[in-house]
Amino acid sequence: MATDVKPNAFARFGNDLHSGARSYPFVGKRRLWLLLAAVLMAVSVLIPAVGGGFNLGIDFRGGSEFVVSKTAHVDTATGERIIHEKAKDASDVRVTNIAPGTIRAQMSKLSDDETLQVKAALQEGYGVSENDVTSSFVGPTWGADVTRQAFWGLVAFVVLALIGMAFYFRTWKMSLASIAGLFFTVVVTVGLYAAFGFEITPSAIIGFLTILSYSLYDSVVVFDKIRENTEDVLERRDTTFAEQINLAVNQTLVRSINTAIVGVLPVGAILFIGAFILGAGTLQDLSLSLFVGILVGMFGTLFVSAPLYASLRLGEAQIREHTAKVESGNFKDAEDADEAEDSEGSEEPAEAEKAAKSSKSEESADKATEDEKATEKPAKKPARATIEIHRVNLNG
Structure with a gap:
């Protein structure tokens, strides 16, 4: 027995967005969204x-690092006390619990x-073996090289993306x-790092560069739908460019949300495993930047890229003229006038044809009358017949 499967609430939500039954004013309130985006960017710059x-991680500032593994207690105060006792001249001391049973x-x-001295004191203070305490030194030069390479990588990515999207969409405004x-x-992602004190490491820098590709992909999806919807919009009389x-944007909203969720779930799993189970700092730093960047990137496409493109295009004279006609109803008046003109044009040939047929009928009738008169001859008078009446005497 077949049963009707009703769509769930999220499916109905997506259907309503695609059909236009439900709509959010991404373009209608574009000035508000762009203003909020500018404020967020300004705050992100002011926070640091x-x-x-x-x-900054030790890879950027340089220094010594100790990692204590398999410890029964993870009291960070113990590590700070040991370092200040054994290395009195040490500065910028940071002791953190990076994973269960692990101190850095x-x-x-x-x-x-x-x-x-610090290594031996940490071994004794946390009650671990000598092999469970590792020490290393990182020079700031390596971090500076990573920063410089990341900067030039960012510049190259932006330039190539700008050119590639300009050719793909055939307009520099979308790009x-x-x-x-x-x-x-x-x-905004970097600002959130500064606001919450997240450590910026080379792995985090790699994550920042990675989220650019995700954000670019989301922008391409939205802009491709925009190009499809606005391809012949100037020839339509029932809707505007905006x-x-x-x-x-509303039609691709569900897809953007789904893409963000699909991206965040595995990244969140890596973040949880790297931070709380394995204690892998590289995985933690990389996944954290991806986790934050994916969410911010979705909002960047919906509330920055699409509204900004609308603002860049709505100022064009042709689009302004089309919008004014649609909103004022001039297109409807012109359409009614065209229909009336077509109707009048179709009536005039009909009347002319009818008059021509009537004239032709009259000519045919006159001609037939003349033919009848020409062929008509005088009728002969009938001869009188002599009728003899014989009276018969039936009695005699």
Whole structure:
């Protein structure tokens, strides 16, 4: 027995967005969204400037690092006390619990003697074996090289994306709007790192560059739908350019949400495993930047790229003229006038044809009358017949 399967609430939500039954004003309130985006970007820049900068990892600032594994207690105060006792000149001391049973201590560069003393004290203080305490030194030069390479990688990516999208969409305005969305994504993501004190490491930098490709993909999906909806919009009389852009963004909203969820779930799993199970700092830093960047990138496409593209196009004279005609109803009046003109044009030939047929009928009738008169002859008078009546006497 067949049963009707009713769509769930999210499916109905998507269907309503695609059909236009439900709509959110991404374009109608574009000035508000762009203003909020500008404010967020300004705050993201001010936070590190006012708060003393970013929480840079040891790869960028340089220094000594100790990692204590398999410890029964993870009290960070113990590590700080040991370091200050054994290395009194150490600065920028950071002791953190990076995973269950794992402590990491970072500080400025120590001498060889101080390194040995701190290592032995950490081994004794946390009750672990010698092999469970590792020490290393990282110079700031390597971090500077990573930063420089990341910067040039970002520049190359932006330039190639700008050119590629301009050729693909055949308009520089879509390309510029998509790059603005990318810029918003990176700036706000870095601002969130500064606001919450997340450590910026080379792995985090790699994550920042990776989210650019995700944000670009989301922009291409939305802009491709916008191009499809607005291809012949200037020839239509029932909708405006802005309405079709807004419809396209709403139609791709569910896809953007699904894409973000599909991207965040595995990244969140990697973040959880790297941070709380394996204690792998590289996985944690990479997945954290991806987790934050994917969510910010979705908002960048919906509330920055699409509204900015609408603002760039709605100022064009042809689009302004079309919008004014649709909103004022001039298109409808012109359509009614065309229909009336077509109707009058079709009536005139009909009347002319009818008159021609009537004239032709009259001529035919006159001709037939003349023919009848010409062929008509005088009728002969009938001869009188002599009728003899014989009277018969039936009696005699």
